[in-house]
Amino acid sequence: MASISTIESIILGCLTTRPMSGYEIKQLISLSTSLFYNASYGSIYPILRKHEEADLVCVEELIENGRFKKIYHLTEKGYSTFLAWLEEPPQPITMKNDMLVRLFFYNNLTCEKQCEIIRMYLDHLRDFRQRLEGIAAAAYSDPYKEYTLCWGKDFYVFLIEWYENLLNDLEKPSM
Amino acid sequence: MASISTIESIILGCLTTRPMSGYEIKQLISLSTSLFYNASYGSIYPILRKHEEADLVCVEELIENGRFKKIYHLTEKGYSTFLAWLEEPPQPITMKNDMLVRLFFYNNLTCEKQCEIIRMYLDHLRDFRQRLEGIAAAAYSDPYKEYTLCWGKDFYVFLIEWYENLLNDLEKPSM
DNA sequence: AAAATTATATATCATTATGATATATGGAGG
DNA sequence: CCTCCATATATCATAATGATATATAATTTT
Numbered sequence: 001m002a003s004i005s006t007i008e009s010i011i012l013g014c015l016t017t018r019p020m021s022g023y024e025i026k027q028l029i030s031l032s033t034s035l036f037y038n039a040s041y042g043s044i045y046p047i048l049r050k051h052e053e054a055d056l057v058c059v060e061e062l063i064e065n066g067r068f069k070k071i072y073h074l075t076e077k078g079y080s081t082f083l084a085w086l087e088e089p090p091q092p093i094t095m096k097n098d099m100l101v102r103l104f105f106y107n108n109l110t111c112e113k114q115c116e117i118i119r120m121y122l123d124h125l126r127d128f129r130q131r132l133e134g135i136a137a138a139a140y141s142d143p144y145k146e147y148t149l150c151w152g153k154d155f156y157v158f159l160i161e162w163y164e165n166l167l168n169d170l171e172k173p174s175m
Numbered sequence: 176m177a178s179i180s181t182i183e184s185i186i187l188g189c190l191t192t193r194p195m196s197g198y199e200i201k202q203l204i205s206l207s208t209s210l211f212y213n214a215s216y217g218s219i220y221p222i223l224r225k226h227e228e229a230d231l232v233c234v235e236e237l238i239e240n241g242r243f244k245k246i247y248h249l250t251e252k253g254y255s256t257f258l259a260w261l262e263e264p265p266q267p268i269t270m271k272n273d274m275l276v277r278l279f280f281y282n283n284l285t286c287e288k289q290c291e292i293i294r295m296y297l298d299h300l301r302d303f304r305q306r307l308e309g310i311a312a313a314a315y316s317d318p319y320k321e322y323t324l325c326w327g328k329d330f331y332v333f334l335i336e337w338y339e340n341l342l343n344d345l346e347k348p349s350m
Numbered sequence: 351a352a353a354a355t356t357a358t359a360t361a362t363c364a365t366t367a368t369g370a371t372a373t374a375t376g377g378a379g380g
Numbered sequence: 381c382c383t384c385c386a387t388a389t390a391t392c393a394t395a396a397t398g399a400t401a402t403a404t405a406a407t408t409t410t
Contacts, residue, residue, distance in 0.1 A: 036276065089295070095269070
């Protein structure tokens with residue numbers, strides 16, 4: 001039995017909380033898992049159709065406030081497929097972190113320029129962290145969702161401290 | 176002037192150290208930036224051709240030990256394009272971290288199963304960290320490459336500590 | 351009250367990137 | 381001698397992104 005992908009699983013996972021539309025799934029992902037796993041409309045809509053064909057979800061078409069809407073419901077097969085995925089071994093973490101790529105090649109830049117960019121980057125990291133801190137963990141339905149929110153906050157604290165140390169190092173006059 | 180992408184820049188960046196083949200570029204990326212930015216052959220070879228057409232690199236075709244080889248050299252235009260990229264503002268970090276996706280939906284699993292998976296995951300993280308620690312920073316030509324290696328090690332220390340704390344939390348009998 | 355903007359909602363598409371596979375040769379070890 | 385691994389280039393189906401198109405409802409601004 002061929003296993004399903006992470007994005008396919010996230011979509012099923014969203015539907016374990018309640019039936020919702022593709023648009024609502026995208027919204028939920030954006031303000032919950034997007035920091036560690038994102039998905040675009042260009043993935044979500046085709047996967048929902050694929051899930052429907054595989055009987056993992058079923059569709060309820062309705063008109064709400066004059067607006068056409070497709071509500072996706074998780075089937076039992078969809079739920080058991082999701083549970084099976086949950087127990088599969090996690091894949092290695094991959095990342096797109098171009099600030100570290102820049103740092104890797106920083107010997108091509110003057111020290112002033114390096115520090116200027118890192119200072120700007122730190123501002124951005126602190127801004128982002130502030131926005132994360134603003135999200136109330138209590139808004140979530142269970143402790144696991146709080147844990148992952150907490151991971152995001154901890155990760156940005158790690159990044160900020162790391163770049164602060166780097167800046168200290170670079171600003172220290174070398175011997 | 177349209178800017179170049181991060182992968183396109185990494186390839187130019189590799190060529191700032193010395194001229195090399197597509198195969199060598201892939202090798203260098205695999206054991207240096209891959210942790211925070213990876214690239215596959217399916218990206219590298221087409222980009223090298225694109226760079227050649229844009230005069231960012233030039234090609235030296237040769238036969239070494241009877242084996243056909245294309246050595247790519249960075250042009251001046253290629254170097255200035257790379258320098259311009261270095262000063263551009265960094266993009267937000269994106270990630271594929273499916274362990275956190277699993278955690279996000281862990282209310283669907285028994286506590287024993289949760290702990291079992293996290294313990295296995297911690298083993299994997301510790302293994303990976305050990306392998307990272309084995310890479311000698313001294314092998315690198317400049318301190319910036321050491322910094323990024325150090326970031327990788329620090330990131331895995333962060334992850335290990337984070338999941339150790341999580342495991343403690345989950346194993347603690349709830350009131 | 352009209353206009354503009356934002357939110358809801360689905361869908362598609364060109365471009366980008368991955369992961370796998372194909373092809374071929376040299377070198378090392380059993 | 382044969383197998384396996386490293387070197388080396390290339391392509392391709394599949395996946396995923398980011399942007400755009402389309403349309404309507406709700407809200408905010410002028």
